[in-house]
Amino acid sequence: MSSEEHAYRVAAWWTSGRTGLAKSDSAPNAIHFTAPAEFGGLEGRWTPEELLLAAIASCYTTTLRAIAGTAEFSFTDLQVEACGTIRKAESGYAFSGIVLRPNLKIGSPEERERALELLGRAEKLCLVARAIGTKLQFEPQLEINKPSVPVA
Numbered sequence: 024m025s026s027e028e029h030a031y032r033v034a035a036w037w038t039s040g041r042t043g044l045a046k047s048d049s050a051p052n053a054i055h056f057t058a059p060a061e062f063g064g065l066e067g068r069w070t071p072e073e074l075l076l077a078a079i080a081s082c083y084t085t086t087l088r089a090i091a092g093t094a095e096f097s098f099t100d101l102q103v104e105a106c107g108t109i110r111k112a113e114s115g116y117a118f119s120g121i122v123l124r125p126n127l128k129i130g131s132p133e134e135r136e137r138a139l140e141l142l143g144r145a146e147k148l149c150l151v152a153r154a155i156g157t158k159l160q161f162e163p164q165l166e167i168n169k170p171s172v173p174v175a
Contacts, residue, residue, distance in 0.1 A: 041065050075155070076105040076121070082151035083123060090145050096137060099168050100128040118157040126164040138165055
């Protein structure tokens, strides 16, 4: 395999009743999963739908971190929320929409335009989001950290 190509593998198996396990070659811990509760799954376990949203949110997070590092752009915090809606269609249930809400905290108002540019670039480069057929709604949010004022 060339340096231009990378392969990843995950194996999933049904363990018993209403739950299964997924294991990656690169991570020591398996993930317990189930169907969503509304489809007969168990409470307290990841669902495939949540794992897809986690893949999008974590891919966006790592993509933005890489872009910001290359651009030598510092931020104080990043939280990325991915919300999805599924609806019944003729062919079965499908995601009807996914909203990606990155919330980036920056140090000053002067960094606003550059931060918005980097947020937009990360949206276009996130490979997991590009791999799915559902269009993402992108709602970036910026927060400016106020400097701490000592209490006298």
